Amino acid sequence: MNIFSHILGFPRIGPNRELKIAQEKYWNNEISKDELFSVGRKIRKNNLKIQKSACLDFLCVGDFSWYDHVLNNSMMVGNIPTRHRNVNNKVDIDTLFGIARGYNSKNNFACSSEMTKWFNTNYHYIVPEFNKNTYFKFSWKQILEEVDEAINLNFNNIKPILLGPISYLWLGKRDNNTVFDKLELLDKILPIYKNILSEFNKRNIKWVQIDEPILVLDISKKWLESFIYAYNYLNNKNLKILLTTYFGSISHNIDIIKNIPIDGIHIDCVSEKNNLQNLIKMLSKDICISLGVINGRNIWKADLQKIYNEICFIKNFKRNFFISTSCSLMHVPIDISIETKIKKSVLKKFSFAIQKCKELYLLKKCLKNFNKNFFTKKNFFYNSDVYNKRKNVYIKKNDLVRKSTYEFRIKQQIKNLKIPILPTTTIGSFPQTKELRNIRLKFKNNKIDLKKYNFEIKKYIKNVILEQENLGLDVLVHGEPERNDMVEYFGQHLEGFLFTEFGWVQSYGSRCVKPPIIFDNVSRKKPITIKWTKYAQSKTKKLVKGMLTGPVTILLWSFCREDLSKDIISKQIAIAIRKEVKDLENAGIKIIQIDEPAFREGLPLRKKYIKSYLSWAIDAFKLSSSVVNDETQIHTHMCYSNFNNIIDSIIKLDADVITIESSKSHLKLLDCFKNIKYPNGIGPGVYDIHTTNIPSVSNIYDTIKKYIKIFNIENLWINPDCGLKTRNWKEVKISLKNMILATKNLRNKI
Structure with missing residues (x-):
């Protein structure tokens, strides 16, 4: 028996977010294409060095991406949307950025492709688009270039990574309302x-990692059987295929998986804890098993002694094994050792990407000799007292319901708020300018005092209110100048959270976030948003929304303690937000928005677990929002959400108004609302804010007219798709001006 170590992928943003910086400079014409490519080469080389220094047996190549790995795959197979083929005659990196961000010039316009969540993570991927006539061509050869690059740098035992053909087809969407079976394209793409694979073989590659994560889902027999067909076709006697699954168990699909002609299978052992031995017994002895035992989605140091005890049974099997991370390490920060402001006693509880590679080295060293006494304090220290004391949450049934039904509440709100038909608003944030970010940084580093900081924040809010009044928006926001990230900001003002300085994780493209760490019981000691919301309201006679992040999103977008259920933690957070909601109401704020962009992404990947998740997630939101009087209007916002299978749960949230992103999907996300009359207020976004493209009055006008056919006009709100923090003021003003003008034109015809 041989044991090899590897990971499924490494973060591609660079230790200091070098990729983000280079991307944005390139987009702003501040650096050349060659300078951008130079940054990519440095990141890839450094990532290989890190893996080699951790003595991993196989090193990842192909896990790097200029924007998104699914988009990389679309580029690789030449699946370029028709509207983007007209921009350039050749397929290059500008094509890639155009698909992701949209393209606009004096002569050309092409909207960006839809973006949605990567399974149940907080990473976003660019959704491939297919039609019955889609053809494929090996157009983007970055994977071969990176393999050659690694070989020329004298890295041995490299393992290229590809997104599998069947998962790729599954993750895409049919465009232009085309009705056909996406599996019809399989023979074209194989x-x-x-x-x-033939090119890999020419380069003497031993193993290739092909990711097929949809094998953890509930998929039809037809899709499952396509794996046997596809991998029979791809079978290469001189190249070994490691089929990779993650984010869930494969037990329910094992009868098909065991018949797929592959050389290895990766199992996410963080998800597959109880049935591992039986699973291995069911697989051919000729197949190498990759055990994903190091959690690739959380940042707690691995209990290697416990992991060893759980998998040491492999010594009884006469087969080869890999040990690995449960999934790619792109979901965790890069290096814990560069953190300087966290106490060492706390720091040693955590493990980021580099440290997880080292954990694999230690685990392999132990497994090689099957020495259960290896993990002494000298070799590896694990603090079993990781978490603080547990705190359960006790709530009453009345805490989860509004005082009256929506039908009664809305009458009170119409009377109290005096909002016109088709009310216009924004989702919350306004442009985070370089000057504003600099002010926050100076305050953080004690380069300006609190008085100066407050003066600058007030100046920004006053300007934001004035700009909104000049534009003619009906319901205003304070613009969130004091906030860096919607989850990090609230975590910084709640007890039980810990924050890193450099713990960046890619969300999409150049967008990186620093997820908080929930390490203790969560509570609110003092108000968080009251000061700035009250100030904004004092500067206008129009209504100003209070802006909060919801408990489910705070939980799911944080690294969470693992000794308490998500149900309990979500309710701890909900009680804290509930106090903030009541304080806002008491301060005279009549509309309060509790954003839950992560609500849909938190759905378990398998149907049998969905009911349990929705139960506690709905309760958490209602616990945070149901404390107000009937006259106070509760809004919520959700991102990239396909509501088809959870529309009943959305209704159960009982928010007075829900705003959602829909324009990027060309309104297809609204299909579920055609079959059910949504009873409450709703604001489907009328234009996409994730692009530099300026929406025209006519485009917005036509979009609103389509919405009126789906929703009761009296319940319809008009707003952009999402917050405006990533846009510049010029874009924002023109876009909102067009949105308001289109709305007024429609009002005049009603």
Whole structure:
């Protein structure tokens, strides 16, 4: 028996977010294409060095991406949306950025492709688009260039990574309302993969990692059987295929998986804890098993002694094993050792990407000799007292319901708020300018005092209110100048959270976040948003929304303690937000928005677990929002959400108004609302804010007219898709001006 170590992928943003900085400079024409490519080469080389220094047996190549790995795959197989083929005659990196961000010039316009969540993570991918006539061509050869690059740098035992053809087809969408079976495209795409595998073979590659994460889902027999067909076609006697699954168990699909002609299978052992031995017994002895035992989605140091005890049974099997991370390490920060402001006693509880590679080295060293006494304090220290005391939450049924039904509440709100038909508003944030970010940084580093900081924040809020009044928006926001990230900001003002300085994780493209760490019981000691919301309201006679992040999103977008259920933690957070909601109401704020962009992404990947999740997630939101009087209007916002299978749960949230992103999907996310009359207020976004493209009055006008056919006009709100923090003021003013003008034009015809 041989044991090899590897990971499924490494973060691609660079230790200091070098990729983000280079991307944005390139987009702003501040650096050349060659300078951008130079940054990519440095990141890839450094990532290989890190893996090699951790003595991993196989090193990842192909996990780097200029924007998104699914988009990389679309580029690789030449699946370029028709509207983007007209921009350039050749497929290059500008094509890639155009698909992701949209393209606009004096002569050309092409809207960006839809973006949605990568399974149940907080990473976003660019959704491939297919039609019955889609053809494929090996157009983007970055994977071969990176393999050659690694070979030329004298890195041995490299392991290229590809997104599998079947998962790729599954993750895409049919465009233009085309009705056809996406599996009809399988025979068209497989030759591209076979060609690439042949190229790997020419380069003496031993193993290739092909990711097929949809094998953890509930998929039809037809899709499952396509794996046997596809991998029979791709079978290469001189190249070994490691089929990779993650984010869940594969037990329910094992009868098909065991018949797929592959050389290795990766199992996410963080998800597959109880049935591992039986699973291994069911797989052919000729197949190498990759055990994903190091959690690739959380940042707690691994209990290697416990992991060893759980998997040491492998010594009884006469087969080869890999040990690995449960999934790619792109979901965790890069290096805990560069953190300087966290106490060492706390720091040693955590493990980021580099440290997880080292954990694999230690685990392999132990497994090689099957020495259960290896993990002494000298070799590896694990503090079993990781968490603080547990705190359960006790709530009453009345805490989860509004005082009256929506039908009664809305009458009170119409009377109290005096909002016109088709009210216009924004989602919350306004542009985070370089000057504003500099002010926050100076205050953080004690370069300006509190008085100066407050003066600058007030100046920004006053300007934001004035700009909104000049534009003619009906319901205003304070613009959130004091906030860096919607989750990090609230975590910084709640007890039980810990924050890193450099713990960046990619969310999409150049967008990086620093997820808080929930390490203790969560509570609110003092108000968080009251000061700035009250100030904004004092500067206008129009209504100003209070802006909060909801408990489910705070939980799911944080690294969470693992000794308490998500149900309990979400309710701890909900009680804290509930106090903030009541304080806002008491301060005279009549509309309060509790954003839950992560609500849909938190759904378990398998149907049998969905009911349990929705139960506690709905309760958490209602616990945070149901404390107000009937006259106070509760809003919520959700991102990239396909509501088809959870529309009943959205209704159960009982928010007075829900705003959602829909324009990027070309309104297809609204299909579920055609079959059910949504009873409450709703604001489907009328234009996409994730692009530099300026929406025209006519485009917005036509979009609103489509919405009126789906929703009761009396319940319809008009707003952008999402917050405006990533846009510049010029874009924002023109876009909102067009949105308001289109709305007024429609009002005049009603």
